[in-house]
Amino acid sequence: ILTHSTPSYTFNFSPFLRRTYGHALEPHRTDKPDSSSSAQAGATSGFNSLVCKHWLRALCKKGEHCEFLHEYNLRKMPECNFFVRNGYCSNGDECLYLHIDPQSKLPPCPWYERGFCPLGPECSKKHVRRKLCPYYLAGFCPDGPDCK
Structure with missing residues (x-):
């Protein structure tokens, strides 16, 4: 063996x-x-x-x-603490760490997703405009209420 x-x-x-x-x-x-x-x-x-x-x-x-x-690995770099705290980084483009836009971290507004947010621009959540369905704009969407 x-x-x-x-x-x-x-x-x-x-x-x-x-x-x-x-x-x-x-x-x-x-x-x-x-x-x-x-x-x-x-x-x-x-x-x-x-x-x-x-x-x-x-x-x-x-x-x-x-x-x-x-x-x-540039895709797995930690977030720049200076950019998070101050909104800018003195190292600019030469900074090794990630500079993530604070707006991208906000959760989406459930009211806006349903069609109308009563808080408008004062809302602390993200208002994302969806792309309109070209079929709906033309007058009829075959998916009906399930249209994305």
Whole structure:
């Protein structure tokens, strides 16, 4: 009977990987992640969904145990706290963090979605104009009240 033994490789750059990037080649790591650990990891808020802001400045002390991403991914950058607080960022376009328009975070107004919001422009919720159905504008929509 064959026994499966994992070869233990050591490279002269392994200490550099661990020191600089906080991760290294693990000799005892399995190819497939454990399903129970991935379920727990997904339950943690922010786990591997945002780039670690400390890692960006090479200050993350958690290394491979960090719950945030240790890779430079523009789509997963954390939000710029300065932009959130002040509405602008002194770094401008060179800022590494996300500048999200505060209007895009507002929930939609249920009154406006039904056709009329009594608060009008004073409403604190988002008023989004829907695109009108071209069939309805022409006089008849075959979808009737289910028209989108």
